[in-house]
Amino acid sequence: MSYAHLFLFLLCWTCRTELIAQKSIDQHPKIYSAYQDILKLKLNSGRSKLKSIIPSHEELGHYHYTQSLADVLEILVSEDARLFKKYEDSEEDHLDGIDELEGDDPYKRFYSAEIKIQWAIVKTMFQDDIRAGWALKSAYSDIEDNLERYPDFSPNYKSLGTLHVLFSVVPESYHWILKFFGLKSSTIQGWNELSKIEENSPYWLEANLTKSLIALNIINQEEVTMEILDDLLRKNKDNLIVNYFYNIALIKYAKSEQALASLTRLNYVGSSYYSIPNIYYKLGEIYIQKQQYAMARLNYSKFLNRQKGSNFVKDTWFKIFLTYWLEGQDKIAEVHWQKAKKTGSTIVAADKNAADLLANDHYPNKNLIKARLATDGGYFALAHRTLKNIQQESIKNERDEAEYFYRYGRLYDKEGKEEDALFNYLNTIKKSGKENWYFAPSACLQTGYIYQARQDTEKAEYYFRKVFTYNKYKYKEDIDYKAKAALALL
Template sequence: MAQPHPFFLFLLAFLCLHLPSYANSYLNKELTSAYSESLKLKLAGSRAIVQKELQRNDKNAVSLLLANYNDFLEICTEQDQTKLKKLIDAQELRLDKLDALKEKSVWVEYAKAEIRAQLATSELLFGNRVAAAWDFRKAYLQLQSNAKKYPEFIPNRKTLGVMQVLLGSVPDEYKWFLNIVGLGGNTVAGLTNLQKAAQEPNLFQNEAKLLHALLLQLLDEENASATLPQISSLVQTQPDNLLFNFVAVLLHKKAKKGELALQFYQARPRSGNYSSFPYLHHMAADLYLFRGDYDTSIKENRYFLEQHKGKHYLKAANFKLYFAYWLSNHKPQAKWHYQQVRQVGATITEEDKYAENFVSRNEEPNRFLLLARLHSDGGYFDQALKEISRLVITDETPQPVRAEYFYRKARIYHGQLQLEQAIKFYKTTIAASADEPLYFSAHAALQLGYIYQKLEKYDLAKKYLMQAQSFSNHAYKNSIQAKAKLALSTLP
């Protein structure tokens, strides 16, 4: 019998020594299915698939990553404080397992970065800011390293892009922290990376599409509506995907398309196979409030408060319940929820901050202004204009009421694309409220920047976007400054 050539023996020995370190991590059809179920928020089904894969091979970085997706999405959707420590500990344990692997591959390095980023978000969601900052830093540095080692690995661009955008839009007052931790972002580069991950076929392509749309809405509300057809298409393609449905409701709500948002909400998939997602009901309560359906709005927010296990949006939900009861002339219930705003939850989200700030002034809303605001936020501009036209402004009208009156009129005319009228009232808003701790002047300046940018009057756009950044004593400071900063970065 012929003996094999020594070279082939050497090659076989080489493969035996080196193949295991590259063969542990892989993506198969079972894990692809698990990821699909996870993205639909069918977390129990995804967990069952991933668990079987981990029993088969507990050193597969892809299995560890997808196991983490399920814990991370549970934290985000359910926000159950009683489960937080267990779910965060599980994420840290997976990182330890990945660090212990001898395998050096793109999946291992990517899983480390992705899980670290999810851990940072989980910690931030529950107020652990210091821990979140350092995990965010580690994730970002890992993603940058991955980009150099594996430039053709498209999924890495998804999370790297998100982090670049977030770091690039940090308000100036927090720049000192970025300097301490040695980080810097680039919003334009981040959006480019994210868009590439959303356009090129890869496992995480649809997730990248969602993140791209959400970040555009967060940072560029003037152009965010361009993503609505894409998100609507995703929902049509996967009508059983609750996460896609949630993003469709959220983005249409933000775009002041209340009726379309309600259509998505009412058509959402419902069964015991999905993760509970109480926040959906809080969003729906807003949509019904915009429409003027106070009974249904009350029902949705009360259900949210019964089901929600977290500390966010408790003030906001009670605040909206106060509005719904007050507008429907149920004064005792309105008063009770007004008092609850101060007693529950935390002031971390801008929505909760606004609710707290409002009740701290011990003021009753102006009915005409409130109705104009709610109808306008839902895209019911004719009703909004009708309500605000009933309010008579005189020299004795308090300054905050005057400022809001001009601001609401500007928003209504802007929504109706009557730009000359919108510009006029935005400028009047700034003059009427610049010295008050209200967000009207800052948002008016931002909107003027957007309008002049669209009209290609770039000097005026720059002037008002910079002015929007200069207002700091209001509840929506961070988001407005971030949007103005992004818009400035895109000016020629």
């Protein structure tokens, strides 16, 4: 190699290094301050700071990404279709802004992918699934290209990890799209990629919020979930999203009483934060679990008055029906039963469950409902008393009989009484037969978790795989995702 060639090689390498070393968002203090506010749900403050900035060419990517994030978070939290309409040009405007970056700037494709991911999630919320799918495919192409060009640019793994997780939860009816585009899905791969975002990265909080949702909703391991959220809360005490996720996890893991006070306080954080209507829904859930029905109705009503979208609306009206019916107020309960039938959507699991119960020509078993709610909240003594009150003659059909064993299984499982839980889960599976109730596949999943914790891989795998033998029942997609993730961890 001549000295001239060597000089040109070194010059090109130096230029390449400088391009990769573009300043990260935290090296632009004004934009980073706005970004931090927006992640706390201090949307007005964050937007006000952005308005005061005339971004330089170097700041364009960070500026447009942060603006887009504010719009997306507002839509996702409010679920307001009018906001979706209001901001419908936002994605294109911000992508146009990103497009002004130099072609060899690694932030160009990274932020392009991130903005497409953000808006794909919004489109999915409003059932614009086809456009969401195309956006995710385009984002995947952007980030693959960026990885090939800049393999040491660590923010790539935030986008890539998020995409792999999103692909893994695509409904079964859309799996053909993944195959058509040759897209790979893997929750565990996505988790590992997100874990490459180190704590000194400005995107660490976003990456770990995503990981907490994966742990909570797919991997479903309390210790893993709470370890992430404990760390996030310790370092972000003034972040409303972190506090909300933390309390959602407490409720999920049957610690509703622990969540009650702190979740209530989140409604009084002040006007500097964008309010989360779902906080009232979750408070309603806690009070109905405690059998404090008037307080449950109060919070459910506050949720309905604030909720702009259709998710959780059917379930909320159904729960209001329950509060009256469980109090013995049958006439007003019937009014709300009919209201629940006619209102809301069936996109999220809670609404699907409500719709399933409302489709019956009779009300559910009172004590089984009470036991379920008390167990879910961690009010175990109340759940035991309720189940003991169930008389054999009140079990009027095979479905109720299967649910009776399932409720005992869940109760003992949450109490850590594994043998009692296994006995009841196996009875649930036996009593369910080939019916399309969710009790049996869920019992298989929970049985698999118990054997997984015991490191009995053979039995764990057997029950996780048995989940897939059940078809056409509510929660199938959710339970299947969890079984697949559990198998990947074995």
